[in-house]
Amino acid sequence: MTNPRRPALDSVEAALNQAGDRWTFLLLREAFFGVRRFVDFQRNLGVARNLLSDRLGQLVEHGIFERRRYQQRPERFEYRLTDKGRDLFGVTVAIMRWGDRWLSDRPPLRLTHGADGGEIEQELRCTACGEVLDARDVHYEPT
Amino acid sequence: MTNPRRPALDSVEAALNQAGDRWTFLLLREAFFGVRRFVDFQRNLGVARNLLSDRLGQLVEHGIFERRRYQQRPERFEYRLTDKGRDLFGVTVAIMRWGDRWLSDRPPLRLTHGADGGEIEQELRCTACGEVLDARDVHYEPT
DNA sequence: CACGGTCGGTTGAGAATCGCAACCGACAAG
DNA sequence: CTTGTCGGTTGCGATTCTCAACCGACCGTG
16 A cells, blocks of 8 residues: 555566466365366366366466376376465465455355364464554565 | 365355456556556556456446545546455465465565564464464365 | 276367457546 | 547457367276
8 A cells, every 4th residue: 555666577467377367266276175186176166178178287387286197097197286386275265265254144164273173364464573464554665 | 185075155266256357356456556546557457448447347346446536527536445355455465475486586575564664474374273374284164 | 899987188169258449528738 | 729638438350268079098887
């Protein structure tokens, strides 16, 4: 809310070029739920098979998924998240939480910490004072 | 990574229906930088004017932006984020940070806390133990 | 050995969406 | 009275998406 100029080199746009597609987000969500195979992505999402093929291909190109043979005879492949792909979890959760807050009465799914069962929240935090922030608290500084 | 079944009612999909478009994310980013006017969105993003008009219209319909007259004679309008829209800041930051980490050498923009200038991080945290988590730590529980 | 079924795709055609450029109405400034 | 600003709309061709059919390499059943 402070600086109306942003740098030409933009990581939001760059990110959206690799993972800013509607189907891509849904593929990621599926992947976080443990889905790995072509047919399962297709069944769960109802996406057209040629598009699915295309999107998975792009995501592999961008190093977000990895295509791996899990059997030969007949040859069969699955798609697994790479570290880079798994790191999109934060984005996925952020979207999901926003949906929970504004678009559905009750959150249809709880995210819990495996170790102790605690509820998980997505938040913006100041590394200096530790406070949780929102859009109004932040300033932008070009580097 | 635990439960491969997800509820039919899905807040990720619902969220993407309202704000899952490439241009929408970019419009939001602009809005967070303080942009409010049609011409400015258009100039900054290079988006086609008919599309811009269309997207802003949808976003207003969904209550993410608010269309407000800022002068009469001639009548002129601007687009401001509502609370619901401002709450998408977390998503925007999550995308930006991922882009910073994986797509550019040095983050082109720093986000700082207005109050004390501290660096801002986006994170997933367990409300029980307070630990910062990633995709591997979380379980899914349908409600 | 023929007949289905599974999996990971490809191909082709029609519908929907996008991007580009031109235009418009209401004014303001020179 | 011409030029410029702002917030759009209109029309058209290019791109993308969806839908459905098909394919190759197998496997299991009868």
